[in-house]
Amino acid sequence: MADRESRLEEVSRLSQMLIDIVEEAKADFTRIAAGFDLPVHLARAVLALNRPAPMRELAEQLTCDRSYITNLADQLEERGLVSRVPGEDRRVKLLQLTRSGRSLRDRLSAAVAEDALVLRRLTAADRKTLAPLLEKLLTDEPR
Numbered sequence: 001m002a003d004r005e006s007r008l009e010e011v012s013r014l015s016q017m018l019i020d021i022v023e024e025a026k027a028d029f030t031r032i033a034a035g036f037d038l039p040v041h042l043a044r045a046v047l048a049l050n051r052p053a054p055m056r057e058l059a060e061q062l063t064c065d066r067s068y069i070t071n072l073a074d075q076l077e078e079r080g081l082v083s084r085v086p087g088e089d090r091r092v093k094l095l096q097l098t099r100s101g102r103s104l105r106d107r108l109s110a111a112v113a114e115d116a117l118v119l120r121r122l123t124a125a126d127r128k129t130l131a132p133l134l135e136k137l138l139t140d141e142p143r
Contacts, residue, residue, distance in 0.1 A: 025117045032111050036104065042079075045072055046105045047112070052085060052096040076101070 026040075033043035041062075048061045055069040062069075073095055076082040081101035084093040097105060113119070118127060 021117070028115060028117055029112065032115055033108070035111065036108055038104075038108075041072060042075060042081075043108060045076060046081060046097070046101060047109055049082065049095060049097050049101070049105065052087075052094040054087060054092050054094055058095060 029043070030040050033040050036043065038046070044062055045058060048058060053061075055073060056066055058072075059066045059069045073082060073084065076095070077084070080098055081104060082095045083098055085096050086092075087094045118130070122130065
């Protein structure tokens with residue numbers, strides 16, 4: 001019984017640390033995005049658009065419903081950050097960053113990279129150790 005309790009305690013402690021780290025990273029991103037007068041959902045979309053992409057692909061990248069992407073695209077378009085262009089299949093519209101959108105993406109990504117929690121608090125050696133552990137947690141493979 002003591003072994004079960006100690007395992008539960010360990011799982012709880014590790015899980016809480018992961019949650020705290022994610023919350024701090026989210027708060028950092030929110031603060032950085034606000035510095036560019038962007039809500040988080042628009043900042044994430046701008047960073048995700050490295051090339052012209054169908055709206056369904058952006059929905060998958062952002063893990064949100066496709067119907068939400070139309071509204072998001074409208075907001076980005078109103079700000080002059082994206083345009084909708086025809087794809088190879090003319091029925092599919094692609095979202096493409098405008099010159100202003102590309103400039104914003106570059107500045108935003110630089111700010112995120114400069115102020116990222118993992119870069120502020122971990123050395124290169126720490127990050128090299130952490131990456132495979134996180135990858136292991138993200139796979140479905142049993143130990």
